[in-house]
Amino acid sequence: MPDISRRGLLGAGLGAVAAAGLAGCGASGGGDAGQTGLPGLGRGPGKPAKSQARLIGDGSTADTGRQPNQPDKPVRLEPGQTPPQFVIFSWDGAGEVGNGLFPRFLDLARDHGAGMTFFLSGLYVLPESKRSLYRPPNNPVGASDIGYLSDAHVKETLKYTRQAWLDGHEIGTHFNGHFCGGSGSVANWTPAQWNSEIDQAVSFVTEWRTNTGWGEEDPLPFDYHRELVGGRTPCLLGQDNLLAAVEERGWRYDASSPGGRQKWPEKRHGVWDLPLQGIPFPGHSFEVLSMDYNILANQSKNSTKGMTSRYPGWRTQATASYMAGFKRAYETNRAPFYIGNHFEEWNGGIYMDAVEEALKGMAGKPDVRLVSFRQFVDWLDAQDPRVLDRLRSLEVGQAPPGGWNAFFKAA
Template identity: 30%
Template structure:
């Protein structure tokens, strides 16, 4: 499938104007995917987005653009060459296909953000939770170097040109959500990054994003789940991310008889989040996912179904983070503050009224 070329900041179809305090804002939805590795996932969501007039964001792991045979061409801060917390890119054909997928998404107006490079988290000997600003500069420098010229990290391979540049990248999500804010902010600003979407929400439910130290923060929400409420009323909350549904759903196991139950778990929870926010505070919804096969591919069908359903709903816009920020920056700060002061959505208090 071919797509017309659009920018991740394209405002086509989005109501780009300031809203008054008396108006209901639109319902924005931010579909995002960490990693960007699996070819099948790229195709699934490119097709779903095209059919539902949606835009999404992929937080690309730079090591997915390095062939596994060339792993020692990347070194994470404080670690040995080639030591990472997730997979490299596979063989030459896989990396070439991934570059083509990124180019196709970029041309269609989807956003490519950063998932940094080596995916080194707290359980590792020297993970991102311990890195200084200088080490984050090294890590983000690796990301931008790889993005600028994947061929340099894969000598002898014949790879297509990558059309996304570091200037196109304006924010990202930290691997495992690990990193110290005070060490990250100087690096973000030094590299022209405008937003982060890594913090676990300070309270349960869905709230409007905010700026801190000049950085837009889109927190990862802790949402009430109708599925968890039915199972255990004392513990009905889960982070809105596929990995957390997997861990909460069956402890992170690949069990064939659990697949439909896990799909239903994520689907019903995401649908409740949308219905609650749409009827409530209209806070932008952060749906954080991965390109993965977890739970024997239990979660991608749920995300695809939600995308196809909610993105065509009235007064709903499925956008990139860059589109979202462009809209937020048009709004009167006092109106934004009033929206932030509203009661959070997706806390379960409205479940009965919403027939959940």
């Protein structure tokens, strides 16, 4: 049984927990500094006119023009201005398996003007009958540690992926087979193998119509070759070689680094490195990684059954952990806060409840922006590099000495 102690979680990401129901990520196999959220999301989903759509390739995707429900063009911070507090909620796998979690969080985001990032696993739009099309590096043809979705769930995943993009959210990638252990682990993949994995993930998303034979389904309303600018690796493994691959592809960020700290980010290999972060874990002297799975692993170890009496306390603890991480940044260095999630009902769904309560607790506060990773790096790239360097000088939980105006003047 793998070590999922707090040190292992913070130092090596998720680990390769093998307990049933815990090995996969995602669905199980079966403007201005004071601006809040994303203007326009509260108006409901957008839908471009069909006359605007230009089908791409086999018609699985389409260019429908500018994405609806986007924030205003980012502007540079003015001298002495308080930075926004960015919070990015992201979802690994992003498949809908009939538990209603994908639409639940689309509704929640719409209600609170939030943008999110959905890291779509390419296999979640590939029918199992076509599994031989997948050739994972260092693994047998068609292998997958997260399995394949039923045809009905593939259709649901396509439906909500469409809606997510129209609502203003980002569609990134969680790659394909989610291999975390053994000789086939993504930790051992070369840059060339990562390129193969990405090419396959893109092909599954852009050729789902050919692979399924479903001519009646609407296309995904975006050009995935342009949309895809970042991702998160399975179990937060293999980032170094991935970066060597995606730098040449022009990716703008990667969210795969484990054990980050609540500080302002920097680039690696020309790509913004946006890691999951260590955050306070109420009742403990150590920190936990800002992902539902890592909180679960510290609470219930290798089991998710037979502990129902502890669910209420764990739910409260998970919510409090997210809010403590948010408060620490919001009241001090304003470092962006990244929260990773899965559409899973682990421990009775308490982590989904905790994420919802945390989002509600953050939304609407002054200077808070709930955005996608892509929207966040749009803002970063618009800033004066000297300002970002100054922000990076602030440690975790360190407020700017003398306040923000004095802090920037001192530079």
